[in-house]
Amino acid sequence: MLQSLRLRTWLLLLVTTLVTSLVCGLVYYQTAQSAIRSKQIDNAAVRAATQADALGLLIRSFLKLTEADAESYAVRYGDDFDRMLFLREERNRMGDVIESLGYSDLSGRLELTNGQTLDLSADPSFYKATLGQTSLVDSPTPENEDGVRITSVFHPVIDYRSQVKGVLWVSFRLDVLFEELTKDSLLRDVKDASYADFSLINAQGEVLNPSEQASPLPLEQRQRIITALRGEDSARLDIPSGMLFAYKIPDTRWSLVQRVSTDELFKPLHALLLRTVAISLITELALSLLLLLLITPPFKRIEAIVKATEEVAAGNLHIPPLPVEVRDEIGALSASVNAMVAQLRNSFDPLKAFTEQNDYGIIVTDTKYVITQFNGTAQRMLGYAAEEVVGKMTPLQLSDQDDIEAKAKRLSGKLGRTIAPTIEFLDAMISGRTSYTDERIYMTKSGRPIPILLSISKITDNSGSVTGYIGLFREISHEKRIQAEMLRAKEQAEEANASKSLFLARMSHEIRTPINGIIGMSQLMKRTSLTEAQLDYMEKIVSSSEVLLEIVNDILDYSKIEAGKFELDKIVFEPDELFRKLGDTLSFFLGTRQLDMIFDVPDSLPRRIVGDPFRLEQVLLNLLNNAIKFTAKGYIHFRVELIELQDRRVLLEFSVKDTGIGISEAQLANLFQPFAQADGSVSRKYGGTGLGLVISDEIITLMGGRLEVESKEGEGSRFSFALSFALAKEDENASPADGAVEEIIEPMRILCIERPGLMQETLRNMLLPYRADVEFADSWKIALEALRGGSGGDRGYDYIFCNMEMPDMYGEETWLRLRRLAGSAAIISMTTPLGHNEWLRMDEEDRPERTLIKPINRRALRDVVESCRLEKEAKKQTGGKQAPVPKRRAAGDPSRILLVEDHVINQQIACELLGEAGYVVEVASDGMSAISMVQERHYDLVLMDIHMPGLDGYEATMRIRSSLNTWRLPVIAMTANVRMEDRQRCLSVGMNDVLTKPIQSDVLFAVVNGWARRARQIDWPDALTRVNGKEQILRHMLRSFSMEYNGFSERLENKLKEQQWDSAARMLHTLKGVSGNLSASAVFLAAEKLEAILQEAAQDKRWEPGFAALKQALEELLEAIEWEQKNRLNYQNIT
Template sequence: MNSSGLQNRIIFIALAPVLVFGLVFTAWYTYQDLSQQNQAFSGRTQTAVQRLADGLAMPLQEGDTELVQALLRRALGERDARSVRLFDPFGSEWLHSGPTMVGPAYPHAIQDTTRLTLYESGETYRYLIPIYPPSDLQLRMSTSPPSGWLEVEFDYANTQVAHYRTILINSLMLVLGMLAVAGLAVWLSREISQPVRNMIETVDAIREGNLDARVDLKASGELHDLEVGINSMAETLKEAYEDMQNSVEQATQDLRETLETIEIQNIELDMARREAQQANQVKTEFLANMSHEIRTPLNGIIGFARLLDKSNLTRKQEDYVATILSSSQGLLTIINDVLDFCKIEAGKLMLDNRSTNLRETIEDVLVMLAPASQAKNLEVVSLYYSDVPEQLITDPLRLKQVLTNLVNNAIKFTPEGSIVVRTMIEQAQGNKVMVRISVTDTGIGLSKAEQKALFHAFSQADSSTAREFGGTGLGLVISKRLVEQMGGDIGLESVKNEGSTFWFNVKAEIAPAIQQPPKRTDLQGHTMAVVEPREMSRLALRHQAENWGIHCLEQQDLDELLSHLQDPEAERVDLALIDVAGFADDEQLYRKILKIERELNCPTLVLASTHEDDISYKLLEQGAQHYLSKPVRTQQLYQTLVSMLNPYSGGTSPEDAPLMLGSVRNAIRVLAVDDNAANLKLIVTLLESMGVLVDGVPSGEDAITAIQQTRYDLVFMDIQMPGMDGIEATQRMRRLEPAHQRMPIIALTAHALAEERQSMLDSGMDDYLTKPVDEDQLQRTLFKWTGATLQQDGQSPEAAFAHEETPDTLDIEDLQRLPVVDLVSGLEKASGKLGLARDMFAMLMDTLENDQSQINALYQQGDYKALLEQVHRLHGATHYCGVPRIQQTARHTESLLKQGHYAVLEDALFLLNEEITEVVRWHEENDRDQAFDQAVKVYAYQVQQKSGKKVTTG
């Protein structure tokens, strides 16, 4: 930096504000002084003129000319008075004293002047004032004519001189102030610039080769630190230079020696290269360790939050758990984005291409994001063109990642309207295709400038986007890199306030014909009426149905459908599909649907969003037979339509029936290994909830000991553990296991690098699960490697497996001996607290009928997982309310659901419905407060008999 430039800047910074403020304040004060001087001059002269006019009133009336002249001459003695004239009553000049007056003539006759009037020229002030008789002096105006007019002229020169003097003094003060500030600024700038100049000179000397140059330590503060730093740098450079000189001399000497010395140097260079590679490997391991250390606690948080969500919680507790899950998933998404970005930048991201059902992959994304879209009442539709093969060779995880990002962005930035996901073939050559997937929304859109900001790391279209919608700004960048790695491209088309279309295409191979889904022909030749108010959803449903060979009749509303069905000449309709979105939730809707199904004998499938569960429950309560939640999966819709047309076949053959989690075959035993106590407890809890026999150990050494003592069907192995890690433990297990009895070992890892999977497989592991782990992953892994836990829906428990656990039994006679309501038992559970017992019983009764409706609805839908959660909650609620019959039947039903005995579930639910009805009837027929008062007395008596003391309940 040029020191003179620094000095000039300091002086400018010091003088600029002083000059600006000095000019402003000097101008203001000068203006005030000049104004005051003008006001003083005007007031003084007006007073003198008025006083002279009053003094001339009496002499004029008496005709005393000498006195008048004397007064006029004396008036010239007033300060700045120049000339005086007196006019007679006719406006003619009568007397004059002093020089001729300056200035133009009057613009009107003198007789028109009735009050004091000022006539100002550039040099003088002239005042003209009428002189009234003495009797009118108090009024200043009179109906009688004036006795004459007085004109007095004052010289303005002295006032102008005073103005100049004021301006000169203020200007001098400004200049003196500026000089003082300038002097101070120059002094300060020298104090700063001189040390800087010294440092510059020293640096220049060092640059020219004078390594002995040093800065004199004269400054203070930060400049002193800079001087010390320069001296230290010079010292370091000198030492480095000396070291370099020594090295050069040593190298010269070595070159003069033998070839052996050169070989030694080559070895040293090779060692340096290996150290650099090792340093790069350390960075890679750090990334993997960071992934593990962050995801490991997150795995415990998310896993136990999911388990807690399935327990018997209050509404507020459910909200808290939902918040924990949402926040954890958000944090996990951010971590995944950052780690994926790091992997992409490091070139470590590898694709896992496998046979993938593209249609199901897209549907998985839409189902996962359904709560967010339905919360905003958005229409989300998937249009899968008929020429697109369903089974392709691609990376499903990365494909989901890209599509999830695009659809999630569309949901976030679309306040109302629709989102359409279109899948089509862009190019085909042999068994290789270029698939194009586009996401079109009706959201806020993007301007041209905002579009340019996309696809850049850590950037969004608008800086307010992150505050309003959240996000790291990495999603589209990662999506772009992933798509490019999959051999495609990504782009967008958008119009501000009209919507956007984000698209991407990827290269893929068509899977072999044997892996393609079979052609569905069970619905060919049938006619289906479609009542769908939303255009894009109606198009998607019709398109899919026509692919199955169904002829579709589109109806505008239920009344039009009823008219068509009641018309004997109209085209025959085999079944109806009705989307209740947009219809009012009233009895008319239920009656019309039931009339279509029962009176007109037209099987009806009702579609509703997940947030319209109240409608679905009421429909099922009224007797509707078929209901699906949106978004509907293609396979699910097909099986439902087939089962509606042929209710006895279930839509599939026994061989193709969907598999559901039931009882564990042959008492599957699993070993879980994890050094993190929370994660170990989570995996053990999840497996036990499925009926798996599981042992948990915290280290690789304990795992080796465990497999030597017990034979396990499968091992879940954590990778990163102190002491013996998961890879070493796996290798030792493989050496210990008998020949031809390979035990599946599944890695549990939070590692984010692609090469981790290959190293795990090379070490002897069979598969891996990425944390956080959920129940669905565990179920699929158990079925894949053990063939356990899965039996066909509807298959009898006896025929499932020879060693299957027998279902829990319920003695009907013992159940009938129990009271319908036992409030004394409820008081015992509440420790004698009457208020608590009342509240618990009231809470149960408030939700009992609604719980009953939901249980029945979930059973008719076949959603056994949700049904288990609902029955579990009811079972937990009955423990503290004194309803022993419901408690026993709920426990029995829950046990059947956990063991997978779905074939005998209907009888258990029949008993549960009966007991719920009995409790509701008891509540309607009895006075609850009176019953509690009686129960308090009985409870107090029982406690008194046991303890011999008087008991008070509260």
């Protein structure tokens, strides 16, 4: 009841007004009490004095009557009879107050009216009377026979001589006297009990006669009164429970003592108090009614608001709006509540619909995990009504206790402390996180267990404090059944997964190989004479094939990464060779873009390091290809920086910076998400799968680095990462100078035509190891002016490097002017693959000495300079003529093959097949025998079995490769293993190809013929002698030859058909000289023969057979060089 705010407010106001009224009444009462007390005491004193005076008047009146009787004639002069008769009549007339009358002569004999005779002679009062004094007896005589005290008056009787004749004696009753006293109208208040308690005392303190209502008057009080009256006419004494008022009675020695009870005396104060309290209560009652009337209307409105909020709190948001009749604070509160209800209705109606109609069970608890909400789905799933669980149960009571105990035990082991399967378990699960998901077993009301997937989240307020928890759960019985079925099929799935991995490993190579073939052949086809439509089709084939290859590579690699099957190799490789190959690949992507690509690689880079070159190349190729794709103009700067070199490890930082479209901050967030690009427009415009960067990031992470990106939209991007590599142990036979710049004996002067800035700076750094005098021309115009002052030779330029894509390079005319002014200086052009194709359309004598395909790398530059220098020295030694190519043996000699096989039947089959085909076959039964035979005699090819007793095929091949490279002696593996890993291992130890057992004759012949023919294209030892044993220089010359002479046959045929005999002769002469330097005897002899035919009889088409022979020899040589380059990559990765 007291919970009502209206009642409490009303009571508070009542108490406040009541206290105020009582305080005011009390103050009034205290003030009035003091005045009334004084007044009552004064009134009591006045009444006592009045009674005393009245008693004194009564006594004087009796004395006057006595005097009148004493002076009557009968008494003074009558005889005894008359006197007695008169006295009897007076007695009767005066009534009961007179007890007796009598007359006494002077002898003291008293005769009374009743006939009695008394002797008064000894009475002092009689004596006084005889002397003429009226005397009132102070001490009343004892009570008469009626028990009434009486007193006497002695009055002298005077004769005519004025002499005392006798004494009139009058005795009267004090009780009657007091009765007479109360009859007095002035003393009518004496009848009031409060003033009827009085006594008459004499001077000795004796009580003469008390009133009927008189209380006993103790002696002590009487003594105090006598003392107080000494010298005073009145006195007041406080006694217990009352007061004594004493007044002397005039003309007597008596005093009247009146006792007044305090209760009686102050009875008006009680009435005053009662009146005061009554008035206060009546006032309070009136105020209470008034206050109730005043506060009821606003509190009625408040009660309506409370009722509305209770309805809302109970979940009823569809209540009628509260009336807003008065624009006061309560009205404003009503309006706010209406707005709040509307807002809550708008907010919670969808939420309620979501909660109640949700397929998930929803349980909400407070911070102590007591359930506060239990939605309909939870009720249907568990069989409980909401009222059965809300406020009564926790989620633990719904859970299977064995399941909770097991989970609590596992959690205890994980946390290292005991977790009880109680609320402590729920606290431990949510501790340190905002939500979690767990599988539980709930028990329905009927006791049936159901597995559920439960998601628990904290509910927090605006301050971040936890106010409760919410759990969403769904039954996963179906999933559990499926999971059980999946577990039962796990072994089959694992086996299938192994098969899939094996298939993926095979397809990873088998898919890429034909695509690479399509791309390569298409690029070769583009260099031939094609119509405009054919060229357009071919470009589309190349573009589509490259996209397809990229997609296949990305998907296969990403699949491996996702499956955790992605492994990194640890093999020895040469960073410079990797960058050269990277540059060759990227040169095709540059196309006709007005774009400079800079390879900034320090000369201090270690020559050989250990790592995975294929994956490193994949990452760099992706980053650089992206840079090309998203950069329309400007430059791409690829930089390698040696960060740290210690403890036989090197830390290298790789960075790719471009001036492309850049990446916004928003796009950076999704940059490393699979199948994601900056935005849809990027995908449409530039293409791609969006996997490249993801794979690159994963590979870099696996290699121990981290891919970082800095970018600003519209300005370009910079990708960088740092990797640590182990340094490789140098081979015993490796030349200390291998890979280093040859010591320059004569001074060199170099003129470089290059754009100022970063391009010149990079080229200068590449040329620093040569200690040459390098001059830069910022344009072709400046370079031509510098050369015009004197011939190249006069100015002392040994080399002229020229950028063919400079703005003021106006084509063939500008080039020929430079060619004429260069003198004896060797011109090295720096151009794109398209620019290189343009060189091939020019006459041999108008071409530059060497061509560097952009992007320029340090190794390619070194190879070019070295090959030019060695060629100059060779010309000086031979007077400018090429020496004929020595032949190892006649062209018709059969190829010699070494068969390394331990199985006799396999030996017989291989020997018969090869023998029938015209090959000379020798057999070695193990690896050690094969090594000895290779060292003792010459073979064109080795067929190597893998699994043999003693030294197996892998180790035997590695030992052979220590002295004979893949060109000098091809080694073909023979194995029954068909996995890609086995094939890769064969290639990595230096084998050229792999034959799968059982050997098919047509496959065997194709492989053997191909490699034997390729190996015979060049006399490797002779060619190596021509370059002073510098194998790297020879390989660069082969690559240059491959690039320059692709499409040579078509160009030569066109010259011949057009009968441009001089141009054809110059082309043949140049080919003969180059092939002679390479010791390519077949091409050399074919060129020499055709050249002789042209000199003898060019008009009658006798050149056609010679041209066909040259074309075939050249194609075989180019094919051999291509295969060698592929196998070289495998050979150089021997760990």
